[in-house]
Amino acid sequence: MQSVHGGRKVAARRDHVTADLPSRARPSESSRSRFDARRHIMAFFTHHVCRGLSSSAVRNVAIKHLTVIGGGQMGAGIAQVAASTGHSVTLVDTNGEILKKAVKGIEGNLKRVAKKKFSDKPESGEEFIQKALQNVSTSTDAAAVVQGSDLVVEAIVENLKVKQDIFSGLDKLAPAHTIFASNTSSLSITDIASSTSRLDRFAGLHFFNPVPVMKLVEVIGTSATSQETLDCLLNFSKVLGKTPVSCKDTPGFIVNRLLLPYIIEAIRMYERGHGSKEDIDIAMKLGCGYPMGPLELADYVGLDTMKFIMDYWSAANPENPSFAQSESLNKLVAEGKFGKKTGEGFYKYK
Numbered sequence: 001m002q003s004v005h006g007g008r009k010v011a012a013r014r015d016h017v018t019a020d021l022p023s024r025a026r027p028s029e030s031s032r033s034r035f036d037a038r039r040h041i042m043a044f045f046t047h048h049v050c051r052g053l054s055s056s057a058v059r060n061v062a063i064k065h066l067t068v069i070g071g072g073q074m075g076a077g078i079a080q081v082a083a084s085t086g087h088s089v090t091l092v093d094t095n096g097e098i099l100k101k102a103v104k105g106i107e108g109n110l111k112r113v114a115k116k117k118f119s120d121k122p123e124s125g126e127e128f129i130q131k132a133l134q135n136v137s138t139s140t141d142a143a144a145v146v147q148g149s150d151l152v153v154e155a156i157v158e159n160l161k162v163k164q165d166i167f168s169g170l171d172k173l174a175p176a177h178t179i180f181a182s183n184t185s186s187l188s189i190t191d192i193a194s195s196t197s198r199l200d201r202f203a204g205l206h207f208f209n210p211v212p213v214m215k216l217v218e219v220i221g222t223s224a225t226s227q228e229t230l231d232c233l234l235n236f237s238k239v240l241g242k243t244p245v246s247c248k249d250t251p252g253f254i255v256n257r258l259l260l261p262y263i264i265e266a267i268r269m270y271e272r273g274h275g276s277k278e279d280i281d282i283a284m285k286l287g288c289g290y291p292m293g294p295l296e297l298a299d300y301v302g303l304d305t306m307k308f309i310m311d312y313w314s315a316a317n318p319e320n321p322s323f324a325q326s327e328s329l330n331k332l333v334a335e336g337k338f339g340k341k342t343g344e345g346f347y348k349y350k
């Protein structure tokens with residue numbers, strides 16, 4: 001397998017230490033605004049004091065407040081898990097309706113968790129739900145909320161340019177100690193980080209879907225990520241109740257490098273008519289003990305995301321037949337059938 005990310009150079013970045021101070025605007029859309037006086041003082045302190053420090057002097061930041069960018073299935077899941085483990089979280093999306101849906105989904109999932117965790121103590125369950133919900137606020141303006149963040153986790157659309165744009169804007173506004181992390185499934189962390197000046201405080205933090213259930217987090221370091229940043233993210237993952245593994249910045253990291261070719265081969269098998277989609281899924285569930293078959297899992301991940309990944313890998317490795325275009329995937333995505341999240345993909349969900 002050739003390297004998809006290989007050989008790219010990280011562009012030299014200008015130092016933002018002397019950048020203009022951001023306005024300390026309140027996030028007016030915030031559903032539960034926690035921009036209290038203490039936050040202002042902390043943001044002022046971090047902005048003025050930490051920016052005076054060299055990055056190597058910023059050590060072992062304890063993550064207390066995080067901003068999660070992207071209120072889709074992954075962002076909402078990350079926000080839920082962080083909020084229910086005592087972190088204050090601001091969930092950001094450009095679409096206010098998606099944020100409302102995300103908070104509703106988080107509440108529903110917290111009820112699910114509480115029912116199990118506190119089956120014999122319903123009052124404690126209600127307290128758990130309320131505490132977690134109080135830890136979540138929302139905003140449609142990332143620039144207005146990033147100043148108080150110890151960590152920014154990005155979980156937006158799987159597109160390099162869009163991810164670079166968001167990080168490059170936030171790099172000018174976030175405090176010096178703030179760690180930036182991408183939840184990308186397939187893009188090079190080095191390439192995303194190159195849009196910022198904080199290469200030592202930039203890493204991959206790859207969660208799995210559904211975030212509240214899946215125990216793994218891949219922590220991905222680039223050649224420039226500092227050990228302090230990696231230690232901080234490994235520790236943060238454990239505080240979330242997850243098991244972290246360390247990965248190199250190679251295509252697909254560990255899981256997707258193995259999982260994506262398997263799913264794609266299943267789609268091609270279906271396209272060749274070598275099995276019905278139902279039989280392919282049943283075979284892998286009953287034959288290998290997987291909780292979902294490969295086509296079902298593609299729908300669950302999101303066919304738009306699957307296509308973004310395949311297009312990116314195929315552009316970098318055009319001669320590799322594993323990454324060639326898939327007719328059925330392209331057709332479903334062109335029809336807006338992205339899988340479970342839109343109600344139809346390889347299967348119908350309504």
Ligand SMILES: CC(=O)CC(=O)SCCNC(=O)CCNC(=O)[C@H](O)C(C)(C)COP(=O)(O)OP(=O)(O)OC[C@H]1O[C@@H](n2cnc3c(N)ncnc32)[C@H](O)[C@@H]1OP(=O)(O)O
Binds near residue numbers: 214291292
């Ligand atoms: C693309 C990438 O970059 C990387 C990826 O994420 S790849 C995708 C990785 N994910 C997978 O492979 C998922 C495979 N599928 C599964 O593990 C399971 O089918 C599933 C967990 C999604 C659902 O399991 P299920 O048994 O069919 O459904 P269900 O009974 O509703 O849920 C199972 C448990 O998870 C819990 N659960 C499911 N979704 C949940 C959520 N969003 N929040 C909280 N709890 C949830 C349920 O409460 C239930 O708990 P108990 O068994 O303790 O009662």
Ligand SMILES: NC(=O)C1=CN([C@@H]2O[C@H](COP(=O)(O)OP(=O)(O)OC[C@H]3O[C@@H](n4cnc5c(N)ncnc54)[C@H](O)[C@@H]3O)[C@@H](O)[C@H]2O)C=CC1
Binds near residue numbers: 093095157162302
């Ligand atoms: N779906 C999956 O199984 C997994 C996905 N990922 C990765 O996580 C990321 C998000 O994936 P999903 O949550 O599935 O996608 P999704 O489509 O459910 O959500 C993406 C959200 O990002 C928002 N968004 C887009 N551009 C934005 C911007 N500039 N600022 C703020 N919000 C913006 C969209 O409105 C949307 O709500 C992708 O990089 C994906 O590869 C990682 C692990 C698993």
